Amino acid sequence: MIRFGVIGTNWITERFLEAAREAEGFELAAVYSRTEEKAKQFAEKHGIPQWFTSIEELAASEHVDAIYIASPNSLHAQQAMLCMNHGKHVLCEKPLASNVHEVRQMLDTAERNGVVLMEALKTTMLPAFEAIRMQLPKLGKVRRYFANYCQYSSRYDEYRRGNVLNAFKPEFSNGALMDLGIYCLYPQVALFGKPSVIKATGVMLESGVDGEGSIVTGYEGMDAVVMYSKITDSSLPSEIQGEDACLVIDKISEPSELFIRYRDGREERVEVQQDKPVMTYEAIEFMELIRQGNQQSATNSWATSLAVAEIMEEARKQLGLVYPADQQQ
Structure with a gap:
């Protein structure tokens, strides 16, 4: 135990x-x-x-x-x-x-x-994420990663009424990027590593945090486009686009339905067995690390966490998004 x-x-x-x-x-x-x-x-x-x-x-x-x-x-x-x-x-x-x-x-x-x-970070611990990784060779040369997580926050209703809750307060290091954008960036880095180019835009709210944003990052031979928001909704899936096929992901934060659409019109459903609550898998991984005497996960590794933090910090600099915690370094 x-x-x-x-x-x-x-x-x-x-x-x-x-x-x-x-x-x-x-x-x-x-x-x-x-x-x-x-x-x-x-x-x-x-x-x-x-x-x-x-x-x-x-x-x-x-x-x-x-x-x-x-x-x-x-x-x-x-x-x-x-x-x-x-x-x-x-x-x-x-x-x-x-x-x-x-x-x-x-x-x-x-x-x-x-x-x-x-x-x-639950996404990368799910069996569906491993299934995504295993399908990549079917896509041919990958040219684009597109991830989308736009979910209107119920707390934004309060914000619009003049009541700023913790989710929109910079003193708690909050906002759309930290809350939702990370779900798009973490799988990206886990699959493709840290990009060499980072360009960010977004909408800053009067409270001092971001309400929504987009990040375009560049790799040799491919790019990645991430969209996230706490002030709008979106019904778009996420995709990994290769020269031979496109892998469609229903929900980047909790993937469960995956489809490969080939250029010749064929469509392949990727079967995934994922019958536990989504956060169970991260608990299992964490406890296995303790039992085995390993200090870090191979997937949610220290290098991945650091690279994602570096991307988000650069994006925040470009947005002008500064937290009180940044001034305490």
Whole structure:
């Protein structure tokens, strides 16, 4: 059994716990919240034996082996490094940190303490993503990667009424790129590596974060186009376009239906067996790393997380998107 503590009591934590319970060897041991009332309520709801209002006490607990972090983006680095310095393995929600400097600090801390650190980016952990990778040779020479994740946020309704919630506050290192754009960029880097050219445009909101944006990146012989938004919807699928065929992906954040459309008109459905909750697969991967004594995932690797952070930081510079965390370097 691997005993987990969780930092954060929001909806994503609820979803992770529901999924992680499907993973063999998962044990929920502790929860942290800033307030005693929330911590106690969450512990009682989920049958958690221990609850904390001090992260230091959670990190030092001898009853916890690993910690899942689902706090605001701006707190990821500080909290993860504290836990890793106490010898705890860390599964940290995407984005791993606010900026490249923080990501590098986290990777150094993990290496120094000999613990597992993995970014909880679900897309690349799914069986459908491995199926995407396996289909690439059928496409011929790949010329374009196109990923689209535009999902109107219910919190934007509040924003338009004058109530700025955390999702649109720069002090929490939030916005469309960090929330949705990363789902497009992470698979791109996992499949094709870091691009040599990055060009970004977008719409900045009055609160100081981006509402939507587009990033065009260049590789030798191919390019990649990413579109993301929290202020509009889109029904477009994502694609990987080769000279011989195009692979159509239903939803880049949670791919499940894949089709190959060949130039001669043939269409091939790619069969994928994916019967677990989508976040179960990242929990399984993370726990296997701990059991095997490996510090990082081959897919959600430290190099991939760092490269994605570098792309997003360059895109933010071009957009003029600055977080308070950037000034603390």
